[in-house]
Amino acid sequence: MSDRAGQGEPVDRAAPSTPEISSPSGEARCYAAPMPLARIEVRRPRPEHEVQALITTVYEALRAALKVPEGDRNIRYLEYPPERFATPPDRTDDYTIVEITLLPGRSLEAKRTLYRLVVSGFGELGIDPADVLVVLHEPPLENWGIRGGQPASEIDLGFSLDV
Numbered sequence: 001m002s003d004r005a006g007q008g009e010p011v012d013r014a015a016p017s018t019p020e021i022s023s024p025s026g027e028a029r030c031y032a033a034p035m036p037l038a039r040i041e042v043r044r045p046r047p048e049h050e051v052q053a054l055i056t057t058v059y060e061a062l063r064a065a066l067k068v069p070e071g072d073r074n075i076r077y078l079e080y081p082p083e084r085f086a087t088p089p090d091r092t093d094d095y096t097i098v099e100i101t102l103l104p105g106r107s108l109e110a111k112r113t114l115y116r117l118v119v120s121g122f123g124e125l126g127i128d129p130a131d132v133l134v135v136l137h138e139p140p141l142e143n144w145g146i147r148g149g150q151p152a153s154e155i156d157l158g159f160s161l162d163v
Contacts, residue, residue, distance in 0.1 A: 035062070035068045035069065035072035035073070035074050036062055036066065036068065036074070036100050036101060036102035036103075037074050037076075037100070037101040037102075038058050038059075038062065038074065038075040038076070038098065038099070038100045038101075039075075039076045039077075039078060039097075039098070039099045039100075040054050040055065040058060040075065040076070040077045040078065040096065040097075040098050041078045041079075041080065041085070041096065041097045041098075041099070042054075042077075042078070042079050042080070042085075042094075042095075042096050043079075043080050043081070043082045043085035043087065043093055043095055044079070044082065044093045044094070045079055046079070050125065051077050053125050054077065054096075054122065054125065055073075055075050055077055057117075057118065057121035057122060057124075057125065058075050058098060058100075058118060058121075059073055059075060060117070060121070061114055061117035061118045061121060062100070062114070064113065064117055065110050065111070065113040065114035065117055065163075066102070066106055066110055066114060066163055067163050090130075091130070091131055092128065092131055094126070094127045094128060094131045095131045095133075096122060096127055096131060096132050096133070097133045097134075097135065098118055098132070098133070098134045098135070099134075099135045099136075099137065100114075100134070100135070100136050100137070101136075101137040101138075101139065102136060102137070102138055103138070103141060103144065103152065103157075103161055104138040104139070104140060104141065104161065105138075105161030105162060105163075106138075106161060106163050107162070107163060110163045111136060114134070114136075115134050118132065118134050119132045119134070140153070141153035142154075
């Protein structure tokens with residue numbers, strides 16, 4: 001269990017068929033399937049409110065396009081100095097790469113929706129669509145160690161990937 005956005009309201013992230021697994025401390029814990037892992041990489045510093053807006057944009061795009069459960073966030077923001085982030089010559093200092101690692105199985109239409117929502121959301125924050133690159137990685141289910149280290153291919157995820 002976790003609390004929703006720090007509001008103290010419990011959120012059970014486990015799929016209905018998810019068994020409890022003992023943690024190394026002996027505490028019983030439920031493990032849900034991982035939400036997509038997202039990484040936003042930029043080549044210039046931004047004020048904290050802009051960083052949070054970028055993270056929120058990716059989160060909301062994942063929720064809308066891939067039906068990610070509310071409150072499930074695994075989004076990292078990485079800032080590089082321009083001299084350590086080479087870009088194509090026709091890109092600006094706003095060049096932004098969003099890499100998302102997710103369980104395989106989403107439809108091309110869901111992926112198109114995701115790309116559109118990320119690019120349009122970043123556009124609302126002043127980033128030119130030409131400066132946004134979204135890349136998806138879909139490792140096979142057996143390459144995800146979840147719910148205490150079990151291969152995702154060997155357990156009931158409790159939800160459909162057919163989105």
